[in-house]
Each structure stands twice: as C-alpha cells, then as structure tokens.
Amino acid sequence: MVLRSCWKSRHKTSRGAAVRPVLPAALLWFCVTRLACAGGALAETNIVVQKEAEFDVTYNDTATSENQTIYAFNHTVSRNKSEGVRVSVDVLSRGLESPILFVVRQKQAVLSFQIPLILRGLYQRKYPYNHVGRTLCQPPTLVASETQYFFVDVSTLSSQGTNYQLRVSRVESFTLHTDKKFSFTASPSQPQYFKYVFPDGVDTVIVKVNSDMTFPCSVMSIQDIQCPVYDLDNNVAFIGMYQTMTKKGAITVQRKDFPSNSFYVVVVVKTEDEACGGPLRFYPLRPDVLIDAGNRSKDIDVIVTPAIKLEVYVMGMLFCLGIFLSFYLLTFLMACLENKRLCRMKRRECLIPADVSPAETGKIPASPYEYGSLADNGSTLSSEAVTDSATSTDIYGYAERSLDSVGRSRLESLSSVEEDDYDTLDDIDSDKNIVRTKKFLYVADLSRKDKRILSKKYQIYFWNIATIAVFYALPVVQLVITYQTVVNVTGNQDICYYNFLCAHPMGALSAFNNILSNLGYVLLGLLFLLIVLKRDVIHQRALLRNDLNALECGIPKHFGLYYAMGTALMMEGLLSACYHVCPNYTNFQFDTSFMYMIAGLCMLKLYQKRHPDINASAYTAYACLAGVIFFSVLGVVFGKGNNVFWIVFSVIHILATMLLSTQLYYMGRWRLDSGILRRIVNVIYTDCIRQCSGPMYIDRMVLLVMGNIVNWSLAAYGLIERPNDFASYLLAIAICNLLLYFAFYIIMKLRSGERIQCLPLVIILFTAVVWGLALYFFFQGLSTWQKTPAESREHNRDCILLQFFDDHDIWHFLSSIAMFGSFLVLLTMDDDLDTVQRDKIFAF
Numbered sequence: 051m052v053l054r055s056c057w058k059s060r061h062k063t064s065r066g067a068a069v070r071p072v073l074p075a076a077l078l079w080f081c082v083t084r085l086a087c088a089g090g091a092l093a094e095t096n097i098v099v100q101k102e103a104e105f106d107v108t109y110n111d112t113a114t115s116e117n118q119t120i121y122a123f124n125h126t127v128s129r130n131k132s133e134g135v136r137v138s139v140d141v142l143s144r145g146l147e148s149p150i151l152f153v154v155r156q157k158q159a160v161l162s163f164q165i166p167l168i169l170r171g172l173y174q175r176k177y178p179y180n181h182v183g184r185t186l187c188q189p190p191t192l193v194a195s196e197t198q199y200f201f202v203d204v205s206t207l208s209s210q211g212t213n214y215q216l217r218v219s220r221v222e223s224f225t226l227h228t229d230k231k232f233s234f235t236a237s238p239s240q241p242q243y244f245k246y247v248f249p250d251g252v253d254t255v256i257v258k259v260n261s262d263m264t265f266p267c268s269v270m271s272i273q274d275i276q277c278p279v280y281d282l283d284n285n286v287a288f289i290g291m292y293q294t295m296t297k298k299g300a301i302t303v304q305r306k307d308f309p310s311n312s313f314y315v316v317v318v319v320k321t322e323d324e325a326c327g328g329p330l331r332f333y334p335l336r337p338d339v340l341i342d343a344g345n346r347s348k349d350i351d352v353i354v355t356p357a358i359k360l361e362v363y364v365m366g367m368l369f370c371l372g373i374f375l376s377f378y379l380l381t382f383l384m385a386c387l388e389n390k391r392l393c394r395m396k397r398r399e400c401l402i403p404a405d406v407s408p409a410e411t412g413k414i415p416a417s418p419y420e421y422g423s424l425a426d427n428g429s430t431l432s433s434e435a436v437t438d439s440a441t442s443t444d445i446y447g448y449a450e451r452s453l454d455s456v457g458r459s460r461l462e463s464l465s466s467v468e469e470d471d472y473d474t475l476d477d478i479d480s481d482k483n484i485v486r487t488k489k490f491l492y493v494a495d496l497s498r499k500d501k502r503i504l505s506k507k508y509q510i511y512f513w514n515i516a517t518i519a520v521f522y523a524l525p526v527v528q529l530v531i532t533y534q535t536v537v538n539v540t541g542n543q544d545i546c547y548y549n550f551l552c553a554h555p556m557g558a559l560s561a562f563n564n565i566l567s568n569l570g571y572v573l574l575g576l577l578f579l580l581i582v583l584k585r586d587v588i589h590q591r592a593l594l595r596n597d598l599n600a601l602e603c604g605i606p607k608h609f610g611l612y613y614a615m616g617t618a619l620m621m622e623g624l625l626s627a628c629y630h631v632c633p634n635y636t637n638f639q640f641d642t643s644f645m646y647m648i649a650g651l652c653m654l655k656l657y658q659k660r661h662p663d664i665n666a667s668a669y670t671a672y673a674c675l676a677g678v679i680f681f682s683v684l685g686v687v688f689g690k691g692n693n694v695f696w697i698v699f700s701v702i703h704i705l706a707t708m709l710l711s712t713q714l715y716y717m718g719r720w721r722l723d724s725g726i727l728r729r730i731v732n733v734i735y736t737d738c739i740r741q742c743s744g745p746m747y748i749d750r751m752v753l754l755v756m757g758n759i760v761n762w763s764l765a766a767y768g769l770i771e772r773p774n775d776f777a778s779y780l781l782a783i784a785i786c787n788l789l790l791y792f793a794f795y796i797i798m799k800l801r802s803g804e805r806i807q808c809l810p811l812v813i814i815l816f817t818a819v820v821w822g823l824a825l826y827f828f829f830q831g832l833s834t835w836q837k838t839p840a841e842s843r844e845h846n847r848d849c850i851l852l853q854f855f856d857d858h859d860i861w862h863f864l865s866s867i868a869m870f871g872s873f874l875v876l877l878t879m880d881d882d883l884d885t886v887q888r889d890k891i892f893a894f
Contacts, residue, residue: 097116097117097118098117098118098120099117099118099119099120100119100120100121100122101119101120101121101122102122103121103122103123103202103218104123105123105125105135105218105219105220106217106218106219106220107217107218108215108216108217109121109215109216109217110213110214110215111204111213111214111216112211112212112213112214113150113204113205113206113208113211113212113214114206114208114209114210114211114212115148115206115207115208115209118203118204118205119203119204119205120201120202120203120204121201121202121204121216121218122199122201123199123200123201123202123218124197124198124199124200125197125198125220126195126196126197126198127188127191127195127196127197127198128191128194128195129190129191129192129193129194129195130194132188132224132225132245132247133188133220133221133222133224134185134186134188134220134221134224134244134245135185135186135188135200135218135219135220135221136183136184136185136186136218136219136220136221137152137154137161137183137184137185137186137202137216137217137218138181138182138183138216138217138218138219138240139152139165139181139182139183139214139215139216139217140180140181140182140214140215141165141166141180141181141212141213141214142213142214142215143210143211143212143213143214144180147208147209147210148206148207148208149164149165149166149206149208150164150165150204150205150206150208150212150214151163151164151203151204151205151206152164152165152182152202152203152204153202153203153205154184154186154200154201154202154203155200155201155203156186156187156189156198156200156277157189157198157199157200158189158277159186159187159189159277159278161184161186161187161278163182163184165179165180165182165214166178166179166180167179167180167182167239168340169238169239169282169283169284169321170284170321171321171322171324172322172324172330175321175322175341176338176339176340176341177238177321177340177341177342177343178340178342179237179238179239179343181239181240182239182240183239183240183241184240184241184281185221185241185242185243185279185281186200187276187277187278187279189277190275190310202216202218204216221244223244224244224245225244225245225246225247226244226245226246226315226352226354227354228249228252228255228354228355228356229353229354229355229356230353231351231352231353232244232351232352232353233349233350233351233352234317234349234350234352235347235348235349235350236268236317236318236319236347236348236350237319237346237347237348238266238283238318238319238320238321238343238346240347241281241282241286241316241317241318241319242281242316242317242350243273243279243281243314243315243316243317244314244315244352245275245312245313245314245315246312246313246314246315246354247311247312248305248308248311248312252305252356253304253305253306254302254303254304254305254356254357254358254555255302255303255354255355255356255357256300256301256302256303256354256355256356256357256551257270257272257300257301257302257303257315257352257353257354258298258299258300258352258353258354258355258551259295259298259299259300259315259317259350259351259352260297260298260299260350260351260352260353261295261296261297261348261349261350261351262297262349263297263348263349264296264297264326264328265296265323265326265328266319266320266323266328266346266348267294267295267296267319267320267322267323267324267325267326267328267840268294268295268296268299268317268318268319268320268348268350269283269286269287269292269293269294269295269317269318269319269320270292270293270295270299270301270315270316270317270318271286271287271290271291271292271314271315271316271317271318272290272291272292272301272303272313272314272315272316272541273289273290273313273314273316274289274290274308274309274310274313274314275308275310275312275313275314279314279316280316281316281318282318283318283319283320283321286316286318287541287542289541290313290316290541291303291541291543292541292542292543293542293543293544293550293839293840293843294320294325294326294544294838294839294840295326295840295843296326296327296840296841296843296844297843297844298550298551298843298844298846299550299840299843300550300551300843300846301543301550302357302550302553302554302555302560304555315352315354317350317352319346319347319348321343321346325838325840326838326840326841327837327838327840327841357554358554358853358854362852362853362854363554363556363562363854365852365854366563366566366852366854366855367566369852369854370566370567370569370570370863371569373570373863374569374570374573374574374866375573377573377574377577377867377870378573378577381577381580381581385584490892491717491892491893491894492888492889492890492891492892492893493605493606493660493888493889493891493892493893494887494888494889494891495889495893496660496661496662496663496664496717496893497606497662497663497888498663499662499663501606504606504608504662504663505608505609505610507610507667507668508608508609508610508611508658508665508668509610509613510610510667510668510669511610511611511613511614511651511668511671512610512613512614512617514614514668514669514672515614515617515618515621515647515672516617518672519617519621522621522625522643523621523624523625523628526625526628526637526640527628529637530628530629530631530632530637530640531631533545533546533631533632533634533637534558534559534560534631534632535558537560537632538558543839544839544840545632545634546560546561546632546633546634547633547634547833547834547835547839547842548560548561548564548633548833549561549564549832549833549846549847549856549858550843550846551846551847551848551849551856552832552846552847552848552849552854552855552856554854559631560631560632561630561631563849563854563855563856563859564630564633564856564858564859564862565627565630565631566859567855567858567859567860567862567863568623568624568626568627568630568862568866569623570623570862570863570866570867571619571620571622571623571624571626571862571866571869572620572623572624574619574866574867574869574870575616575617575618575619575620575621575622575623575870576616576620577870578612578615578616578619578870578873578874579613579616579617579620581874581877582609582612582613582616582877585607585609585877586607586609589607589609599884599885602887602888603883603884603885603886603887603888604880604883604884604885604886604888604891605659605660605880605883605891606662606888608658608662611651611654611655611658612655612873612876612877614651615648615651615652615655615873615876616873618644618647618648618651619648619866619869619870619873621644621647622644622645622647622648622869623866625640625641625643625644626640626641626862628640629641633833633835634835635686635835636686638686638777638835639679639682639683639686639777642682642777642778642780642781643679643682645781645784646675646678646679646682646780646781646784647675648869649781649784649785649787649788650671650674650675650678650784651671652788652792652872652873652876653787653788653791654666654671655876656791656792656795656876657791659880660891660892660893660894661717661893664717678780678784681699681702681780682776682777682780685699685776685777685779685780686776686777689772689776690772690774690776691772693772696768696769696772697769699768700765700766700768700769703761703764703765703768703783704761704762704765707757707758707761707762708758711754711757711758714750714753714754715747715750715751715754749798749894750894752794753790753791753794756790756794757787757790757791760786760787760790761783761787764782764783764786774836775834775836794894795894796879798892798894799879799880802892802894804880804882804883804891805882806879806882807878807881807882809878809881810874810875810878810879810881813871813874813875813878814875814879816871817868817871817872817874817875820864820867820868820871821864821865821868821872823864824861824864824865824867824868827857827858827860827861827864828858828861828865830847830857830858830861831845832845832846832847832856832857832858833845833846
C-alpha cells in the first residue's frame with residue numbers, strides 16, 4: 051500500500067516534469083522517506099483473523115489493538131418466510147480504556163455499535179451498557195430462496211486484552227400473527243422489533259402493546275420494511291409512527307401507508323423515565339461521569355388485532371344520525387298534535403256566543419292563574435275572556451287602555467324611540483328608584499320599556515355571538531388541521547391525547563368517532579333554533595292582531611337570547627369536534643369557550659325572564675365572558691403550581707361575586723364611586739348597630755347568601771388545592787352558579803303560587819336523568835392531558851357501543867341531549883303564565 055502511494059507520487063512528478071523540471075535528488079529523498087514510513091507501518095499492522103461461524107454458538111474471544119476478528123455467517127433467506135437474526139454481545143472485562151467496536155456487514159445494510167454502549171439522557175447524562183443485543187435488518191429478497199452472507203467485525207484500540215462473548219441466533223418468532231399475543235423482554239441496550247404482514251382482506255389493524263410494569267418508560271414504533279431499522283432511544287423517533295408508553299400503548303396502522311403490505315413493530319426501552327412522568331435522576335457533578343442505570347429490563351406483550359370494517363363505520367354514522375333525527379320527528383309530531391288541538395279549540399270558541407261570560411259556560415276561574423288552565427299549556431284564550439279581566443285591573447298604575455290605543459303605540463316608528471329614553475329624564479329616573487326598590491316587585495314593574503326596543507336590544511345577543519363564532523371558529527379550524535398534519539407527517543403520537551384503543555381513522559383524521567359524536571350539538575342546536583323561530587313567528591302574529599294575551603300577559607317574550615343559546619350550542623359541537631381532531635393541553639380552550647358562553651347565556655335568560663328592563667346588554671355580557679375566557683387561557687398557561695396567579699384569581703373571583711351580589715340585590719340602583727365606603731358604613735350603622743333590622747328583600751338575600759357561600763368555597767378550594775385543570779375548574783364555577791340560580795328560580799316559582807305544566811315537568815325530569823347518565827360517562831376519564839401522554843394512555847379503554855363509540859362519545863351524545871332539554875325547560879317552564887297579567891307575576 052505504501053509502495054503504491056510512492057509510485058503514484060513519482061508518476062505524478064514525472065508528468066509534471068514536462069511542464070517544469072524537477073531535481074532527481076528531491077525525488078529520491080521523497081521515496082526513501084516513504085519507504086521508511088512503510089516499514090514502521092508494516093511492523094504495526096493488525097492481525098486479521100477470519101472465522102467461519104455458526105448460529106446458536108457462543109464465541110469467547112479476546113480483542114486487542116493487535117488483532118481484528120471477522121466472523122463469517124451464512125443463511126438461507128426465503129421470499130415466503132421471514133426469519134430474524136439477532137446478534138448478542140457481552141463484554142466480560144471492566145474498566146476498559148477503549149471500547150470494542152462491532153460492525154455487522156450485510157448485503158444491503160451495515161450495523162455498528164460499541165461496547166460499552168453509551169446512551170445519553172437529559173442534561174447529557176451518560177449511561178453505559180456492557181450487554182448489547184441487536185436484531186439485524188433483513189432486506190427483502192426477489193428470488194424464491196437464496197443464501198446470504200454477513201460478517202461480524204470485532205476490533206478495538208485498547209492495548210489490553212478485552213474478553214467478550216458473541217452469539218448469533220435465529221429469531222424463530224420474528225413474524226407476528228393476527229390476534230396472537232407474543233411476549234418478550236426488552237431493555238435500552240437490547241431493543242426488539244418484529245415483522246407483521248397484512249393478511250388478505252385486512253386493511254387496518256391496531257397494534258397493542260401491554261406491560262404489567264409502569265416503569266421503565268418505553269417507546270413503541272411502527273416502521274416500514276427498510277434498512278436501517280431505528281431501534282435505539284436516540285434515533286427511534288427518526289422515522290415512522292411512535293409513542294411513549296408505561297403499561298399501555300396502541301397504534302392504528304393502515305395498509306395504504308405501507309407499500310410493502312408489512313411493517314416492523316419496534317419496542318425500545320428509554321434510558322430515563324422522565325418522558326413517562328417518572329422521577330428524574332440526580333444531576334451529575336461532572337459532565338463526563340458515567341451513571342449506572344441499573345436493571346431496566348421490561349416484560350412486554352404485543353398483539354395485533356384487525357380494526358373495524360367499513361360496515362361498522364356506516365352503522366355508527368347511521369346510529370348517530372338516527373338518534374338526533376328522531377328528535378326532529380318527535381318535535382314534528384308534537385307540533386302536529388298542538389295544531390290539531392288549537393284548531394279544535396277555535397271551533398269550540400266559534401260555537402260560544404261573543405256575549406257569553408266564562409261563568410255561563412260553566413267555568414269560573416278562581417284566580418288569575420286558572421286562565422292558564424283553561425287554555426291548557428298556555429294556549430291563547432279568546433280576547434273577550436281576557437278583556438273582562440283586563441277591564442277590572444289598572445295595569446302598571448295607568449288608566450285602562452283600549453286595544454286600539456295599544457295597537458297604535460306598537461305601530462309607532464322605531465326611529466323615534468331609544469332604549470335609554472327613560473334614563474335621560476330626572477323624574478323618570480326618580481320613578482325607577484321608587485319602582486325598583488319596592489319591597490314586592492312584579493314583572494310589570496320591570497317591563498316598562500318599549501317592547502320593540504328591548505327586542506332589538508336582545509337580538510344583538512344573537513348577531514354578536516354569530517360574529518364571534520365566525521371569527522373564533524375559522525382560526526381554530528385552521529389550527530387543528532395544522533395539528534393533524536404535523537401528527538401525520540412526524541408520526542409523533544404523543545402530540546394528541548386520544549383514546550388509542552378506540553380511535554377509528556378516516557382520511558387524514560385519526561379519531562373520526564370522537565368527531566362524529568359531536569354532531570348532536572349541531573343538530574339539536576339547529577332544532578332548538580327552529581322551535582324558537584316557530585314561537586317567535588306565532589308571537590309576532592299575535593302582536594299584529596293585537597292579542598291582549600301577547601301584549602299584556604305572561605313573561606315578556608324576547609327571543610334574542612334563545613337564538614344566541616341555540617347558536618352557542620351549535621358552535622360548541624363544532625369546536626368540540628375541532629378539539630377532538632387533536633386533543634391536547636394547548637387547545638382544550640376550544641372545547642370549553644362556548645361552554646362558558648352557554649352557562650352565561652342561560653343565567654342571563656333566567657334573569658331576563660322577570661327583569662327584562664334591567665338585564666345586561668349584549669356588549670356588557672360578552673365583555674364579561676371574554677374576561678372569563680381570558681382568565682381561562684392564563685390559568686392553562688400560567689396557573690399550574692403558580693401561587694401568585696391563584697391568589698390574584700381568588701381575590702378577583704370574590705370581588706366579582708360581591709359586586710354582582712350588590713347589583714342583583716339593589717336591582718342596579720347603586721353607584722360605585724368614591725362615596726361607596728361612606729354609604730356602606732352608614733348602612734351598617736343604621737341597620738346593624740343603631741337598630742337591628744332584617745334585610746328588606748329576604749328572598750334575594752337568601753339567594754345571594756347561598757351564592758356567596760358557594761363561590762367563596764370554590765375560591766378557597768382553588769387557592770388551597772390549585773387544580774391542574776384550570777379550564778374545568780372555571781367551568782365548574784359557572785355550572786354551580788347556574789344550577790344554584792335555576793334551583794332558586796324553580797323554588798320561588800312554586801312558592802309564588804305558580805305551577806309547572808305537564809310538558810315542562812316531563813322535560814325537567816327527563817333532562818335530570820340524562821344529565822346524571824352523561825356525567826357518569828364523563829367521569830370515566832379515558833384520557834387526560836394533565837399527565838404525560840404515556841400516563842394518559844393507561845386510562846384508554848376499548849369501544850363499548852357498536853364497536854365504534856367509547857365512553858366519551860356517549861358523553862357527547864347524552865350531554866347534547868341534556869343541553870337541548872335544559873334549553874327547552876327555559877323556553878317552556880313559564881308557559882303557565884301566558885294568560886296571567888304581568889302586575890300579578892312576581893319578580894324574584
């Protein structure tokens with residue numbers, strides 16, 4: 051080799067001599083120098099020993115810097131039979147000055163590793179392993195059978211002799227079979243991988259990996275049949291699909307992603323457990339120190355099962371559509387029955403002479419509430435019967451008004467009337483202070499403003515939430531599409547927190563069933579909008595014909611908040627579906643934002659029913675809800691373990707509760723200014739010290755005291771426990787306040803002598819049962835982004851409905867039905883008051 055180099059130098063020099071003369075002495079000196087170097091090199095040449103080796107034989111040899119050993123193996127490879135080859139090496143010597151290098155040369159691949167094998171962890175921790183086992187990559191053969199050779203080269207630069215053991219064996223169970231469990235053991239230096247071939251008629255399979263041991267943390271990977279196979283902790287994420295696991299792991303694999311109709315299942319044990327939520331080792335004092343990893347072997351079971359077929363997809367979609375379209379059918383049938391009943395009543399009224407009183411027909415109402423019973427579920431009475439009762443009552447303190455004057459006032463131009471017209475006059479403001487601070491308030495006292503202006507005010511709720519929905523939903527859809535693309539491109543299954551044991555892909559979507567189950571929110575939200583629209587049209591027609599029931603009786607009809615609620619329910623379905631495209635820590639707010647909206651709108655609607663003049667405007671309400679969502683984002687990003695954030699939030703929560711309590715107690719007739727403290731002191735002195743007097747509005751005080759107890763308790767719980775899931779904690783606050791106010795409303799309604807009709811009562815009972823079932827499935831907890839992805843997968847469970855839907859999908863079904871039922875309760879529970887004059891309906 052050295053002589054050849056010298057000849058090349060001389061040859062190049064002689065060619066250059068044609069251009070420029072070179073001294074012969076210089077050429078002679080150069081050759082002599084190279085020959086001297088060659089002599090020294092030949093003296094230090096390694097002794098190369100090649101051995102014909104056999105499978106399943108353990109070779110005990112010594113490696114030094116003076117020799118190099120090559121083991122030659124050959125085996126027969128068949129196209130129809132997959133057989134793995136595994137190389138196991140164990141170094142018996144300790145304290146090596148230089149590692150031993152093993153190089154496996156195959157026909158189409160080269161595998162090399164050193165012993166001790168150094169694997170790195172976090173902060174450059176180094177873990178040495180003296181026992182290494184690697185499976186050789188088997189390239190596919192084109193012929194029916196051929197003999198392939200491979201060589202194992204062993205060398206080292208250490209001058210000391212190093213004893214090692216080498217064993218090459220066949221892996222008999224290298225191919226995994228469908229529905230057959232296979233068990234094996236893996237460690238960081240001894241990864242394992244096996245081959246799976248799609249059988250005929252199977253296009254999708256689920257690879258399930260289980261272990262009884264939580265730690266050590268491991269990684270399962272699905273890789274195409276190609277060399278090299280990435281089966282070490284530092285390179286397993288380079289290609290294919292992968293996920294960390296503790297006890298459970300599952301990846302859905304589709305035939306279309308693997309042109310060879312087969313793939314490798316790779317299992318690697320990590321050097322550290324931090325990625326799976328385990329403890330982190332101490333930080334080394336010196337960066338070059340080697341840390342003993344201890345025993346990190348893990349017993350693992352793997353099984354490959356066929357995924358569901360197309361028929362199950364079709365059955366799941368038909369089931370989902372059938373459930374919610376049945377509500378449309380039921381609503382249509384009830385509407386037909388109601389129309390039939392109304393036609394029958396109109397025929398009966400036509401048979402009664404116009405000058406006949408209710409007493410002559412054999413029915414004398416004993417109280418104003420019995421007018422509703424005559425109409426049965428709030429149907430419109432004849433105008434004659436209501437006119438008789440209206441002529442004997444001085445409504446709102448004004449003289450009695452004829453139908454003609456009422457009709458003329460309704461048909462005035464909207465351009466000359468504004469909502470704040472009353473508020474610009476001092477005498478009317480004084481009148482408001484008198485009316486709204488009475489001890490006993492009626493709906494007539496709080497529905498004095500022009501109905502047309504209030505209707506326009508509440509219609510803004512719908513248009514605002516529709517605008518918010520468009521601007522909110524479009525970036526969300528774009529973001530989750532990006533998330534799904536990243537998952538599909540990188541193969542990192544730890545990005546999204548699916549229930550991997552029941553995640554059925556469709557197209558680019560990884561969990562189509564979790565998205566499909568949100569269809570109920572959209573369909574039932576649309577159905578609620580149609581029901582509200584029908585009621586709105588009927589009410590507008592009644593106003594046009596100057597129906598006194600519509601003008602002067604019952605809870606004032608304002609449908610803007612109902613439209614906003616239905617829109618919010620539809621958007622909840624859309625955004626929940628977007629969240630389930632790739633559920634994780636950063637986009638959980640997509641799933642909860644419109645839940646806050648729904649809870650807030652329901653509370654506003656309850657309050658608006660009997661306080662239409664003083665309910666919050668759409669701008670104020672949505673500004674407050676925006677503040678709630680702002681704190682939700684802050685809590686998700688900064689709230690975990692941050693004491694300062696929890697103190698600030700708890701203080702703001704308590705202050706907001708107190709301010710809202712004051713607003714509700716005084717019906718808005720108070721001012722937050724520099725004299726607020728002086729007025730508080732005067733009230734405490736006059737009502738508590740000077741004379742002990744009870745609260746003027748006892749019912750309101752009971753509600754507000756209970757509300758403050760609940761909210762202060764929730765604030766204390768948050769400050770003490772500091773839950774990791776801040777978004778759910780905030781949602782719990784909203785739901786608790788809504789349930790408290792709803793219970794108060796029902797109790798006060800019954801306490802005031804009002805009644806709940808049959809239909810609303812049935813809906814209330816049905817909704818309560820459905821909510822109970824829904825919460826049961828919600829708390830099953832199939833995944834949680836509060837933990838690491840590997841820990842979250844421990845909660846994964848198989849499908850329980852039609853082999854397509856899991857517990858969380860059933861939660862979607864039941865919660866959408868329960869929300870729809872809750873909205874119907876709000877819409878219908880005051881139908882008994884449709885024929886009761888508003889100066890006889892209590893405002894509480």
